[in-house]
Amino acid sequence: MFSYKFQWNQAFARLPQMLDGALITMQIAILSMVLGILLAIVLTVFRRSGSRVLSGIATSWVEIARNTPALFQIYMAHFGVATFGIHFNPFTSLLIGITFNNAGYLAENFRGALKAIPETQTRAGRSLGMTSNQAFGYIMLPQMLRIAFLPMTNQMVWAILMTSLGVTVGMSTDLYGVTQALNALTFRTFELFALAGVVFYVIVKLIQFAARLIAMRLFRY
Amino acid sequence: MIEIEKVHKSFGQLKVLKGIDLRVAKGEVLSVIGGSGSGKSTLLTCINGLEPIDSGRILVDGTEVHAKSTDLNKLRRKIGIVFQQWNAFPHLTVVENVMLAQRKVLGRSKPEAEAEAVRQLSHVGLGDKLKVYPSRLSGGQQQRMAIARALAMSPHYMLFDEVTSALDPQLVGEVLDTLRMLAAEGMTMICVTHEMKFAREVSDRVAFFHKGVMAEIAAPAELFGAPKSEELRAFLSATH
Numbered sequence: 419m420f421s422y423k424f425q426w427n428q429a430f431a432r433l434p435q436m437l438d439g440a441l442i443t444m445q446i447a448i449l450s451m452v453l454g455i456l457l458a459i460v461l462t463v464f465r466r467s468g469s470r471v472l473s474g475i476a477t478s479w480v481e482i483a484r485n486t487p488a489l490f491q492i493y494m495a496h497f498g499v500a501t502f503g504i505h506f507n508p509f510t511s512l513l514i515g516i517t518f519n520n521a522g523y524l525a526e527n528f529r530g531a532l533k534a535i536p537e538t539q540t541r542a543g544r545s546l547g548m549t550s551n552q553a554f555g556y557i558m559l560p561q562m563l564r565i566a567f568l569p570m571t572n573q574m575v576w577a578i579l580m581t582s583l584g585v586t587v588g589m590s591t592d593l594y595g596v597t598q599a600l601n602a603l604t605f606r607t608f609e610l611f612a613l614a615g616v617v618f619y620v621i622v623k624l625i626q627f628a629a630r631l632i633a634m635r636l637f638r639y
Numbered sequence: 640m641i642e643i644e645k646v647h648k649s650f651g652q653l654k655v656l657k658g659i660d661l662r663v664a665k666g667e668v669l670s671v672i673g674g675s676g677s678g679k680s681t682l683l684t685c686i687n688g689l690e691p692i693d694s695g696r697i698l699v700d701g702t703e704v705h706a707k708s709t710d711l712n713k714l715r716r717k718i719g720i721v722f723q724q725w726n727a728f729p730h731l732t733v734v735e736n737v738m739l740a741q742r743k744v745l746g747r748s749k750p751e752a753e754a755e756a757v758r759q760l761s762h763v764g765l766g767d768k769l770k771v772y773p774s775r776l777s778g779g780q781q782q783r784m785a786i787a788r789a790l791a792m793s794p795h796y797m798l799f800d801e802v803t804s805a806l807d808p809q810l811v812g813e814v815l816d817t818l819r820m821l822a823a824e825g826m827t828m829i830c831v832t833h834e835m836k837f838a839r840e841v842s843d844r845v846a847f848f849h850k851g852v853m854a855e856i857a858a859p860a861e862l863f864g865a866p867k868s869e870e871l872r873a874f875l876s877a878t879h
Contacts, residue, residue, distance in 0.1 A: 542726035542785075545687060546740035546792060547715040556739060560730045639729055639772035 429609035432600050439596030440617050446513055446592060447577040454520025455570070461525035476525065483522020489583050491515045496587035508589040516580050523573055531565035532558060564637055571629040575622050593617060640664055641686060641796060646695035648685060655681045657851040663829060668822045670838035671831045673848030674874060679831045683798045687718045716744060719789030720798040723805050725782045727773035733760065734769040737788045745792065759787040763817050779810030783817055797821065799830040835878055839863055847871045
């Protein structure tokens with residue numbers, strides 16, 4: 419028999435706490451994106467370096483990040499490294515896990531974006547006396563980031579949603595963690611998680627809107 | 640002076656240059672004509688070291704281009720090159736396109752680089768397009784921008800690799816006019832070109848390349864007026 423009585427006001431009363439959690443969620447996602455983009459650029463440079471060691475590191479990173487569950491990656495960043503005596507708090511572990519995932523996916527996006535830029539762009543830069551690093555940094559990189567902007571937005575959305583995996587490593591301050599804790603306290607499972615779902619949805623929409631504004635501002639060509 | 644001595648170059652099995660000997664003096668305008676695959680474009684990319692050579696040597700102002708000790712990035716500042724595909728940097732405005740290498744390679748200050756960019760762009764007739772992105776320019780305008788970009792580096796030599804070949808016919812004239820202007824100003828130039836009329840008018844000498852060999856080289860009146868080889872006669876009658 420269906421005998422559950424919805425008590426939405428119980429959930430709404432907790433909304434301020436959940437919004438505090440949402441801020442932590444956004445903080446992790448933004449940090450993991452900034453770090454992820456920087457690392458993905460490093461991985462891209464590694465892959466183009468011609469060094470077998472460096473490109474091996476980059477390829478392994480991308481392979482693991484893209485072909486294993488994000489949950490596994492976050493678990494490893496917490497319990498996995500703990501085996502070797504390295505102990506991170508849940509926030510750090512979650513951040514490392516998501517950053518690892520972001521960097522792997524973004525590096526692959528960047529590779530595709532670079533392929534879309536004609537090689538003659540580099541040649542034009544080199545002809546003007548630029549070093550290969552200058553040609554990459556001033557000519558290829560900006561165009562690469564523009565082409566990969568949409569995939570980067572997607573990855574940002576994915577980073578927001580991945581924060582929900584933090585509960586598995588004891589994260590209790592982000593949106594999902596807060597909701598989980600409130601559920602344990604009140605047992606208003608459906609109401610709380612439905613509300614959390616709505617908050618996630620709104621955050622993602624806000625990010626997509628912000629991305630559109632940024633794109634308009636940055637890419638006028 | 641550009642000195643090319645016994646240069647051989649191949650791409651895999653394909654021999655593109657088979658012992659080229661050529662000297663281009665300061666202030667000279669040399670046009671290079673020939674069928675496609677004759678090696679004329681390859682020669683240009685060898686002169687500025689974009690392509691390695693198999694044997695022989697190329698000297699630019701006495702510096703051997705392909706010597707290990709040569710700083711190619713430094714040498715390339717002396718040699719401007721413009722390609723068939725102009726390669727505008729799409730993420731930069733016209734003036735930024737011309738400023739970038741000045742700032743990063745020559746270390747010029749922003750005002751200095753901007754002043755020089757404006758000067759060069761005005762020179763090629765793009766003074767009113769400074770803040771525009773290249774995607775808004777016609778092919779001819781983009782090609783002139785590429786010329787200004789190369790000139791802003793104050794090169795001693797300019798190499799032009801079929802710079803009008805990718806242009807719509809009605810845009811060819813404006814780019815050739817720019818080249819004529821440079822020639823008149825005394826710039827040392829090597830122009831690989833299919834524009835016979837241009838080659839005849841502007842050049843001090845014209846070289847005819849055929850199958851990786853420089854088959855003939857002479858003053859334009861002589862080369863066009865009295866071609867010695869059967870190949871050149873065939874080539875000229877095909878292009879006229």
